[in-house]
Amino acid sequence: MEHKNETKAVIQNHRSIRKFTDDAVPDEILKNIMTSAQWAPTSHNVQAYTIISITDPDLRSSLEEVCGPQWYVGAAPVFLVFVADFHKHAMISEEYGTPFEMEETENVLVGAVDAALAAQNAFITAKSYGLGGVMIGGIRNHPQDVGQLLNLPLWTFPVMGMCLGYPDDHPGQKPRLPLSGIWHENGYQNERVQEALTEYEKTSLTYYQNRSSNPKAQSWSEQMASYLSQARRPQLTTYLKNQGFTLK
Ligand SMILES: Cc1cc2nc3c(=O)[nH]c(=O)nc-3n(C[C@H](O)[C@H](O)[C@H](O)COP(=O)(O)O)c2cc1C
Known part of the structure; x- marks a missing residue:
């Protein structure tokens, strides 16, 4: 007989949620979601990502537009943007006076994979607290606009957004x-x-x-x-x- 496995149950009960109650997500839960994101494995320990919480209402409205528009980007209690990030590494290379070699496609994949693994860890942790959500590839619809809205420096790019909140919908x-x-x-x-x-x-x-x-x-x-x-x-x-x- 298979033993009870809560992690498996959380993962295998997945469905994307796009409608949320008005309940706020407590800071302590959000902090745990971020900590879990950081515990994702990461290529060569490069940790090539940054996660941006969008709490400013005007900024949220602008992102809602450039992502589609997708109304749940504006309505979700929490909206996060997962960014592939080698800007930190560029700073380090400059400090050490070493070449910064970014010509190949490899590091684009590394950044996207690192960001995605962090995102999925965050997502599963959110669900373990009874939250629901949906990832938002629409963040790449207008990357130039997103880059400007979020002040993204050189050597970064947005990979996905994520809406989170308490589910107000129970789809199959x-x-x-x-x-x-x-x-x-x-x-x-x-x-x-x-x-x-x-x-x-x-x-x-x-x-x-x-x-x-x-x-x-x-x-x-x-x-x-x-x-x-x-x-x-x-x-x-x-x-x-x-x-x-x-x-x-
Ligand atoms: C990287 C990524 C980007 C996504 N982007 C969007 C999006 O912009 N808008 C949306 O409504 N759903 C988006 N989704 C959700 C997918 O449509 C959804 O996961 C898929 O249809 C499977 O449905 P399920 O998650 O409910 O099982 C995205 C999912 C992933 C993994």
């Missing part, structure tokens, strides 16, 4: 691909993929047709085909280059 869970679609053994098992896609075609369609809010008669595959038929956020490349990441 969005089904995922069957495990066989994401878990292969000893190499990429292409023969598993079609089977998994066929199965998910049915489960995802049933879910999207029957869900209580925003139902649609479109399977996951159909949505992905449409989603990926257009370039996604092409302005990001220029922004990253302007921020010092040459992506050589």
Whole structure:
């Protein structure tokens, strides 16, 4: 018999929450969320991220606009921005008089991965306190504007936002691909993929047709085909280059 595992339950009960009660999130909880973010593993211990709490109402309204608009960015009791950050490292290199080598794509990945791991640790900790929330990739819609609004220095870029608060909505869970679609053994098992896609075609369609809010008669595959038929956020490349990441 499987023993009770509260961490697993918190993780596997996940659904994104976009509607919140008016209750404020206590500072002590927020501090614990930040501390958990810091306990994420980090590539080579570079700790290449900064988390910005958006408490100023005008700034929040501006971010709500540039993220979509997405109204829950404005309405959530807590809104955080996870920023990939090598600015600190640039300061250190200058102090030590050593070269600061940022030409390759590698450090963009390191910063994005570090920020994402910190974000997920924060998210799970928030949920362990009964909070809910949603990550916001919309923060990359207009990176130049976000950079100006948040005074982001060279060698940084916004990776994601995160809305947090006490849930005022209890949506069903969005089904995922069957495990066989994401878990292969000893190499990429292409023969598993079609089977998994066929199965998910049915489960995802049933879910999207029957869900209580925003139902649609479109399977996951159909949505992905449409989603990926257009370039996604092409302005990001220029922004990253302007921020010092040459992506050589
Ligand atoms: C990095 C990231 C960015 C996201 N950006 C947005 C966003 O801008 N707006 C939004 O409503 N949901 C956003 N989401 C939530 C996803 O749409 C959601 O996680 C996905 O549809 C699966 O649904 P679930 O989280 O409820 O299981 C984002 C999720 C991630 C991980």
